[in-house]
Amino acid sequence: MRRTSWREHAYHALLWLVALIFFAPILWIVLCSFKTGDQILAVPPKLIFTPTVANYAKLFSSRAFPRELFNSAVLSVASVLIAVAVSFLAAFSFSRFKPGGTNFLMFLLLSIRMLPGSAAILPVYLMYVAFGWKDTYAGMILFYAMFSIPFSVWILKGFIDGVSPRFDETGIINGASWLRIITRTILPQVMPGVIAASIFNFIFVWNEFLFNYIIGGLSTSNIPVALASGLYSNGGVDWTFISALTTVYIVPPILVVYFFQRYLLVGMTFGTVRGEV
Amino acid sequence: MSSVRLQGVSRHYRDIHALKDVTVEIASQSLTVVCGPPAAGKSVLLRLLVGLEQPSRGRILINDRDITDVPAAERRIGYVPQSFALFPHVSVFDNIAYPLALQRVGRSEIERRVDQVADILRIRPLLRKRPAQLSGGEKQRTAIARGMLKNADLFLLDDPLVGLDFKLRESLMEDLKDMRGELNATFLYVTSDSLEALTMAEDLIVLDAGHVIDANAAAALYQQPRHLRAAELVGFPRCNVLPGRLEAGGLCRTGIVDFRMDRPTNFVGDVAVAARPEHILHRPDGAPATIRLMENIGAECVVYFDAGGETLVTSVPSPSVAHLDMGSPFPFAVSAGGLLVYDRATGALLGRGGEAAHA
Numbered sequence: 001m002r003r004t005s006w007r008e009h010a011y012h013a014l015l016w017l018v019a020l021i022f023f024a025p026i027l028w029i030v031l032c033s034f035k036t037g038d039q040i041l042a043v044p045p046k047l048i049f050t051p052t053v054a055n056y057a058k059l060f061s062s063r064a065f066p067r068e069l070f071n072s073a074v075l076s077v078a079s080v081l082i083a084v085a086v087s088f089l090a091a092f093s094f095s096r097f098k099p100g101g102t103n104f105l106m107f108l109l110l111s112i113r114m115l116p117g118s119a120a121i122l123p124v125y126l127m128y129v130a131f132g133w134k135d136t137y138a139g140m141i142l143f144y145a146m147f148s149i150p151f152s153v154w155i156l157k158g159f160i161d162g163v164s165p166r167f168d169e170t171g172i173i174n175g176a177s178w179l180r181i182i183t184r185t186i187l188p189q190v191m192p193g194v195i196a197a198s199i200f201n202f203i204f205v206w207n208e209f210l211f212n213y214i215i216g217g218l219s220t221s222n223i224p225v226a227l228a229s230g231l232y233s234n235g236g237v238d239w240t241f242i243s244a245l246t247t248v249y250i251v252p253p254i255l256v257v258y259f260f261q262r263y264l265l266v267g268m269t270f271g272t273v274r275g276e277v
Numbered sequence: 278m279s280s281v282r283l284q285g286v287s288r289h290y291r292d293i294h295a296l297k298d299v300t301v302e303i304a305s306q307s308l309t310v311v312c313g314p315p316a317a318g319k320s321v322l323l324r325l326l327v328g329l330e331q332p333s334r335g336r337i338l339i340n341d342r343d344i345t346d347v348p349a350a351e352r353r354i355g356y357v358p359q360s361f362a363l364f365p366h367v368s369v370f371d372n373i374a375y376p377l378a379l380q381r382v383g384r385s386e387i388e389r390r391v392d393q394v395a396d397i398l399r400i401r402p403l404l405r406k407r408p409a410q411l412s413g414g415e416k417q418r419t420a421i422a423r424g425m426l427k428n429a430d431l432f433l434l435d436d437p438l439v440g441l442d443f444k445l446r447e448s449l450m451e452d453l454k455d456m457r458g459e460l461n462a463t464f465l466y467v468t469s470d471s472l473e474a475l476t477m478a479e480d481l482i483v484l485d486a487g488h489v490i491d492a493n494a495a496a497a498l499y500q501q502p503r504h505l506r507a508a509e510l511v512g513f514p515r516c517n518v519l520p521g522r523l524e525a526g527g528l529c530r531t532g533i534v535d536f537r538m539d540r541p542t543n544f545v546g547d548v549a550v551a552a553r554p555e556h557i558l559h560r561p562d563g564a565p566a567t568i569r570l571m572e573n574i575g576a577e578c579v580v581y582f583d584a585g586g587e588t589l590v591t592s593v594p595s596p597s598v599a600h601l602d603m604g605s606p607f608p609f610a611v612s613a614g615g616l617l618v619y620d621r622a623t624g625a626l627l628g629r630g631g632e633a634a635h636a
Binding site: 164166167169170171172173174175176180185188189 | 349356358360364365376379423
């Protein structure tokens with residue numbers, strides 16, 4: 001049996017320490033969500049305390065929060081579904097039919113993603129007001145889908161490139177339609193890529209604040225906007241509200257990443273590993 | 278039963294000419310092998326036939342029906358690609374059943390036919406496995422089974438045994454012959470291995486640089502290739518090619534052997550003389566030569582030897598040269614009757630050797 005050296009122990013201890021440093025703020029906010037306002041502000045900080053769920057009770061009994069949670073979920077899920085479906089078909093076309101200027105188009109797609117949101121917000125705002133799309137679910141979902149598509153196409157093209165065109169040809173020779181080839185042959189093979197793209201987009205939309213704040217409104221505001229607008233109460237920062245809301249807010253992404261982490265890791269390789277049989 | 282005719286078929290990709298004016302006929306129910314070096318255009322030929330690509334020029338006829346513009350799915354052609362292209366996310370059974378499932382054949386009929394083909398190819402115990410759980414040979418058998426299961430009477434096999442070990446190739450060659458017996462169909466088989474080509478073929482087509490340089494019954498093509506490249510490409514060990522000169526009166530001179538042509542010819546000029554290894558004999562009273570290399574392949578030993586400034590190759594029974602080694606003398610004689618004479622400029626066959634002038 002291999003013996004673990006002290007260097008490895010030290011290395012693992014260092015990794016745990018780094019992880020703890022990154023995890024500490026999350027732990028702090030989660031603990032705070034079970035404290036009273038006075039306990040949160042106590043100096044020195046109270047590590048031993050009697051937990052309370054009063055902050056959560058207050059949060060869920062408020063009129064706005066359930067709707068904001070619902071908005072976040074609807075906007076994230078709907079825009080991700082649309083973005084991934086459109087992106088998958090676009091990526092398939094780029095990968096297989098290679099229209100002229102594919103490389104330039106792929107670069108353009110990626111560069112759109114590099115555009116800071118603040119640079120696009122004014123024209124988007126004017127357009128949304130002119131079209132009457134401001135503060136509508138359809139308008140918000142369309143915007144998030146549009147903003148998610150370039151990156152998704154980029155990720156998915158890498159995955160689809162890794163699936164040999166010989167699979168398509170086997171389908172063509174035997175009489176399969178393109179739709180069948182795409183859905184039954186290609187899609188199952190790039191499912192890790194589809195899930196990875198979905199997770200990246202979900203996290204982006206779930207965390208998005210700026211556009212929701214500007215082109216959204218009362219009926220479509222999401223949790224980041226709720227967090228910003230409910231930050232101050234009674235002349236000070238409302239730490240009980242912030243801690244409870246943040247704890248609820250981080251649970252869905254953590255669950256999504258936990259259950260699909262192996263796909264996320266594959267997604268980070270952008271399909272560069274060929275997986276032919 | 279399908280006969281196949283290609284009439285003046287060319288295929289080019291921008292300035293690369295993969296196939297040039299190919300005109301060839303494949304007899305119904307034959308096992309025809311297309312062989313040639315890499316990049317000769319063999320796979321392109323199959324892709325045109327199966328309908329994955331369109332010819333730049335020319336027509337393809339199956340049973341005298343022009344199918345040049347017929348979509349791949351409507352051609353009723355079974356195809357085994359060079360890459361296995363097995364779907365990794367479904368079982369071996371579903372991979373094999375794929376063509377029938379697309380034709381909406383009933384489940385019981387699919388099971389019956391998959392079992393039948395799996396029995397012939399000895400992969401029945403593997404039907405519930407995934408492709409990732411199979412060995413290379415098992416994957417190849419699965420790919421062959423899928424190609425064979427299509428309702429077709431023309432089957433195209435694109436170098437199906439490439440990359441497999443010798444024993445496996447031997448066994449799969451037998452399986453393919455059995456399959457053909459069962460299906461009673463026309464088989465077009467592509468390989469770059471001339472030994473495999475000779476083992477499998479009834480008819481042989483030799484492709485080189487996009488041209489059909491010879492097409493004939495396999496035995497006839499081996500005995501008398503109509504083009505020098507065909508002589509070089511078909512056969513193992515390789516054919517010896519000697520530079521020579523054909524003189525008036527049909528006397529052919531090379532640095533190794535001088536001989537007369539078996540029939541009169543008007544050609545006078547530079548020639549290439551092809552000598553199959555079996556026409557070069559190890560004779561104690563023969564011309565002097567020195568062994569350069571010996572490859573013992575079991576019953577036979579391939580001997581490379583230097584004579585008259587050329588390196589020749591022959592194959593002799595292993596026991597007869599067991600006492601020899603590299604550098605040993607290797608007296609030899611050439612059977613002039615087996616020599617083939619080609620125009621060195623065009624590669625065209627001029628005739629056979631006849632009587633030896635002297636060795």
